[in-house]
Amino acid sequence: MSIDVVGAALSNAAVIAADHEHVFHSWSAQGSPVPLAFAGGEGVELWDHDGKRYLDFSSQLVNVTIGYQHPKVVEAIQRQAATLTTIAPAHANATRSLAAERIAGVAPDGFEKVFFTNGGADANENAMRMARLVTGRDKIVSHYRSYHGNTGAAVVATGDWRRVPNEFARGHVHAFGPYLYRSEFWATTPEQETERALHHLERVVQAEGPASIAAILLESVPGTAGVLVPPPGYLAGVRAIADRYGLLLILDEVMAGFGRTGAWFAFEHFAVRPDLITFAKGVNSGYVPVGGVIISDPVAAAFDDRIFPGGLTYSGHPLAAASIVATIDAMRDEGIVEHAASIGEDHLGPALRDLAARHALVGEVRGLGVFWAVELVEDPATRSPLPPAAMVRIKAGLLERGLLPFVQDNRIHVVPPAVIGAEDVARGVAIIDEVLTEAERS
Structure with a gap:
């Protein structure tokens, strides 16, 4: 038996009953209570x-x-709450700037700007928006075995079943990525899987028309689809395809980034450099909702003299920013x-x-x-x-x-x-x- 915020005794049964009465759950039929x-x-x-x-x-x-x-992250949130709980993104805020500095500090050289979002889905939304604006093209190529979020374009970029009842966004194309255990390419070795998956991806790009494609969007290591660690050479080959046809490469690090794979970013294992990096989850362990896009210098410079037509009320929220600073500092120190x-x-x-x-x-x-x-x-x-x-x-x-x-x-x-x-x-x-x-x- 536990005690709630107003001092009432709680049991599992009471909490589950109240949840079932009032909370509408994601990806669920609502008739069954949570267990x-x-x-x-x-x-x-x-x-x-x-x-x-x-x-x-x-x-x-x-x-x-x-x-x-984690006591350092909890303390940082409490300290920020006592100082300033919220501020609009149009104003400068020291904690937000420090959070962006910490993120840029673990990103590759040449990634100095961070656009903050509320989570991973809208990070991917805004990365796709940036790619489309910079290139002047429409289409996004992503994998069938993927998950990029539940907002308008992110869920259509997603490759699994959740895309199908939500296909309201335009300009999305899918290809099969490597998965040697269940190869779509009759491959029997990692080398064959890489070669044939890259050939398939390039043919999709060619068939769709490279001049119509803004970016390739991939999870560095697809997570919900099965922790599909790409075989050697695959991500580097994707980068080469993007370069060959003038496409941007967006790597979705929402699940795999910030230590999950034993590196700050999963793409570090594969010697590849993207143009845009999306993040959320591990950047602060979800203590406060936050996500974002780490923007390469050339993409960021494209908006020096033109308006970026995107924004969120809680972009770089001070409580989220404080949790990011404390999390990255703790991850480094420990x-x-x-x-x-x-x-x-x-x-x-x-x-x-x-x-x-x-x-x-x-x-x-x-x-x-x-x-x-x-x-x-x-x-x-x-x-x-x-x-x-x-x-x-x-x-x-x-x-x-x-x-x-x-x-x-x-x-x-x-x-x-x-x-x-x-x-x-x-x-x-x-x-x-x-x-x-x-x-x-x-």
Whole structure:
């Protein structure tokens, strides 16, 4: 039993009932109440109103990179709230400028300007807008296996099922990206997958007409689609295609950026330089809603003497800006990005690959840093995905044992906060091991 903000006692049942009565949920049929109600959290753990604790292997929506209730970030938000809670984006604000400076400080050289948004979807919206204005062209090419957000153009740039009932924006074209385990190109090696996926992408560009295309928009590592780490040479090849036809390259780092893959930005693993970088989630672990576009100097200069026709009431909100400064400072001071890399290489990756070696249900394990997916199959020979009913039972088994998972389609995404230690990695993977063993018996 927990206590609410006005001192009333709360239970899971009471909170869920109130939620069901008044809250309209995203991506959901509204007839079924949500199953979980959380009261608090710290580090890599959460607890509900009845006192049950959960080890978080989801980071919520893969955004709580720095863990729950980091004291330096909480203090920074409180300090800013006591100083100035809000200010319009047209005015200069020291905290906002400092946040932009911190972001530019971890971005590649030649990215000095940051446009702040409320989250990742409108970051992608505004990056596409910038590309269209700078090039004078309309079309955006993105992947089918992708998610770029739920606003007008971002959801149409998205490649998964959520695009289909929302296709109201114009000028979007899709291509298949690399995914060797389920290759669209009859590839059997990473080299073949890269070569054939690049050929396919270039043919799409040619067939659509390069003079009509403003930009290629890709997640550096597609996240919701399955943590699809691109094979060697793919992103560099995309950059070459963009250069060959005069297109801009927008890399969506909303989920993969700010330490998730063991680097400040996921594209750093692949020796590629974009024109625009979108971000949100990990920049402040979602403590306050925020996102943005990191703009290369040539694109930013295009608006020196012309108006950028975009803006948001809460662009660079002071509370969000304060949380960004504190988060980036803590990540630097505490070596959190480096820790994510070592946890992935020395603990999480080996533990998950061991699962794959021992469980026929595991078709493939892939990932970087604290960004992994375990793909589950009925038959390793045919690679037929484990059906939804089985995935529901697996998710229930994980929750019952106190592990909060990120389950998507036939996959368990293993995406804990980057501050997770080796013991908690072992504890969480042991729970997955136990549930998979039970699933194989049944």
